[in-house]
Amino acid sequence: MAKETVRGSKTETLTIRLDPKTRFVLEYLSRLKGQTITTVVERAIVAAASQEVVQDPRYPNQPDGWQQFWDVSDGVRALRMAERPEFFPTYEEDRRLAFAREHWPFFYQTPEKMRFINHYIDVLWPQIDYFVQMHEDQRTSDYYAAGKAMQQALRAAKLGPPEWPINFDKDEIPF
Template identity: 65%
Template structure:
């Protein structure tokens, strides 16, 4: 068994309580199919999960478990936390919001639907630390971009080219005069834009 685990990668142990009837059914299925009890359970879980779907809000149709699966733990966490159907916890919502705010470190495009596995694999183990840096700086009036700079440093230490930060679209330089008085274009539109003829 240890040899199989070494071949396939990491495995986890799950302990469950079964009544004698359910245990017998597992043994029956195991003998009938010539499989271990673990294999019977794994395949039953996959078969049951394949029948449970959620609506694809972006393209229509249905998504199943394999639409959210990824070998990267961080990508899996982001995939699930971004969907209300999975009832994300407050901590998960904090992480997805941080990732969206700092999207160049987590996603390939501004639409935030293509994860950057090579960055996420480096950053995810310390995600809560980066969130804390960001929140501390916000609360204390520190460097607003400090968490991004810390993530840049982590990526560089891993010999990866870090994204520009702050991202050009994240910071819009405006003079104090522009901030006090919105331009007319910010609250009115030319009616000619809406007329189709």
């Protein structure tokens, strides 16, 4: 006997104002396709987004669509979007990205910062603004304080934290 799969529930609500004509068109499409209004809107959004791409200067022959930015991890999505000027990152997004790059062993797999460490990010991201502020407040007295706090957060989640501070050979210092 096949096991019934449980589909995740909808958790986000969007309220929009529509004029009567647009509302009628939406209801028309819903009935015509045998779909709920929500499904019609969701599919229209995905179809429209699939037509839009941004060019990554590192890979000029491979434009990026929304799929390259999507990740189940809020933190990974936020960092991917903040990396690209086409999305006009805010000051706060720039701060978080700069912090993640500086503290790269907590967010990226290598110093080149091409692949994320999702399980670390999932633990740290809910407190990212706290860690960023800690770094800014304490960097003159303990430059590594935020990294030490992130190590503690990872240990509390039963994860082995990365080495911090990073010990570079004098020929490897990335400055």
